[in-house]
Every structure is written in structure tokens, then in C-alpha cells.
Ligand code: ZN
């Protein structure tokens with residue numbers, strides 16, 4: 001059995017609440033609720049007070065919530081309204097300053113909380129997310145397992161990819177292989193983009209058939225124990241790569257390798273981003289790399305920290321992030337290579353295989 005981290009996570013959160021001058025925090029973001037209590041359902045409010053943690057949910061989770069939360073929370077099930085139940089729980093405690101998650105709560109629900117709270121309500125941002133950015137060894141292992149699963153699914157599917165198949169057909173084969181191998185779900189819509197459509201960084205997988213000698217970009221993920229992997233590979237189908245394809249590919253590959261080699265915990269996110277961006281911009285393709293270099297990975301596929309030109313925050317030790325440079329040329333196509341790494345004391349450790357040699361399916 002892996003160690004149960006929920007008690008120490010809640011203790012760390014309470015210390016953060018103290019630091020912010022809060023008496024309690026209403027946690028409404030589901031990934032945060034899962035992190036603190038183990039509850040995986042789709043509807044809950046979590047009230048973290050100095051001495052108690054209360055999980056409020058509805059009838060659908062009457063059995064599941066106590067089972068998953070165990071000792072980590074007192075579970076209150078309300079058949080009519082979780083908000084009325086929250087009012088009652090709050091009413092039993094001294095009025096103080098209640099934090100709400102400004103990045104997660106809708107304006108309507110924030111007004112609801114303000115109406116039922118007897119004390120002050122203070123919006124705070126990303127208190128739990130900051131804790132989640134620092135991974136335990138088990139969390140790192142789960143992302144590694146998800147990456148291994150995703151790679152095995154890709155290796156199974158690629159030999160069957162042919163010119164004339166549609167993006168959706170390739171996506172269906174890949175998603176089936178991911179599920180068959182045990183992925184809990186697809187953490188985001190699978191991207192399979194061929195030819196000029198590979199220049200759309202977030203392309204929607206379409207009925208377009210793959211043409212000979214075209215790029216095929218696959219961005220896909222897997223989920224193990226709730227933890228996500230996120231990988232991108234770009235290959236050539238039906239022919240050898242032409243000279244321009246090879247040049248662009250090698251540039252993205254060089255940029256990614258430089259980032260993987262020099263990325264360190266403690267450096268601001270923008271310095272991490274620059275490791276790859278300088279390589280691409282130095283060859284005149286800066287405008288064609290229009291997104292950030294990477295993002296945190298964990299219970300969510302996009303979480304803290306960020307590797308972006310605007311990210312001043314230092315990358316935490318024990319973070320897990322993606323490294324995904326790309327070059328996108330409208331009308332021609334695009335190349336992106338994405339791997340997942342753990343930021344340990346000695347630098348970035350690959351969790352995915354980092355095998356990015358150019359693959360030509362001929
Ligand atoms: Zn991705």
C-alpha cells in the first residue's frame with residue numbers, strides 16, 4: 001500500500017490558510033477535493049476548518065463518499081441541497097474569514113456563499129494547486145505509468161497507420177488501445193492532425209484522409225490512479241521526409257533536447273521556456289512557436305507550474321511538467337514533440353521515453 005498522504009496535505013493546507021489569515025477554506029475545485037480527500041465524484045463541497053474537514057455531497061455519492069474519504073473527512077450527505085447543508089455546517093462554527101477558490105467558483109456560487117456565510121468571505125487563488133505542484137514519489141510513479149501506457153498504445157497502433165486512413169480512424173484505434181491497456185479515461189480530446197492541419201496546435205481530429213508524405217501529429221494522453229500523461233509525436237506517413245520536413249523536425253528536436261538537458265527546479269518558468277524558444281527563434285521561426293513550452297501534469301492535464309514567457313514563478317522542486325516545443329507553418333503543417341519530466345534535485349528526469357527520432361512510415 002502506498003502511504004496515505006491526505007493528512008499531511010491537509011496539514012500543509014491549514015498552514016497555508018494561517019499564512020493567508022483565513023479561518024477556513026471552501027474547496028470547490030474537484031481535483032483539489034480529490035487531492036485532499038480521495039473523493040472522485042462529480043459533485044461536492046469541501047470545507048477545511050482548523051480542526052475538521054467536512055465533505056458535503058448529494059444522494060448519488062452516499063455510499064461512495066464515505067468509502068473513498070475514510071478518515072480524511074467527515075461526510076455529510078444532503079438529499080436536497082449541498083448549499084443548505086453548507087450553511088448549517090458554517091452556522092455551527094464561529095464566524096471568521098472564509099476563503100473561496102477564486103479560480104474555480106462561479107460568480108453565482110460566490111454570491112451564494114456570501115449570502116449564507118456569517119463572516120467575511122475572501123477570494124484566494126490556487127492555494128491547493130500550489131501544494132499539488134510538488135509531487136510525492138507515488139504521484140511521479142503514477143504519471144510515469146500513464147506515460148508508459150500511452151507509449152505502448154502508440155507503438156501498437158503505428159504499424160497499422162496507412163495513407164488514406166482518416167484522422168478519426170487513427171484516433172479511434174489509438175483511443176481503443178489506450179483503454180484496452182487500462183487508461184482510466186482520455187484526459188483530453190485526442191488530437192490526430194494530418195498534412196496542413198498539423199499546423200493547428202489544437203486541431204480537432206477530423207474525417208480528413210492522410211495523404212502520402214504528409215505529417216501526422218498525434219497528441220494524446222492516458223490516466224492511471226487519476227494521474228495524467230500527455231505526449232505528442234509527429235511522424236511522416238507513406239514516404240520519406242522531404243528536406244524541409246527534416247529541417248523543421250530537427251529544429252524542434254534540438255529545441256526540446258536543450259530544454260530537457262538544462263531545465264532545473266528553481267529557475268523561473270520563463271527561463272525554462274526560453275531554453276527551447278531561443279533555439280527556434282534563433283533560426284527565424286520564433287513567430288511559428290506561438291504557445292508556451294509546457295505545463296504541470298498531475299490529477300489535471302494542465303496544472304501548475306507553467307513554462308511560459310510570462311511565468312515568473314520558480315519551478316518547484318518535485319514538479320512534473322511537459323516539454324513541448326512546436327513549429328507551425330500555416331498551409332504547410334506543423335511539428336510538435338512532447339515529453340513528460342520530473343524536476344528532481346539533479347535536473348529533469350524523463351517520465352516518458354523521450355524517443356523522438358524521426359519516424360517515417362513507408
Ligand atoms: Zn499534449
Ligand code: ZN
Pocket residue numbers: 230295322324338
Ligand atoms: Zn501538453
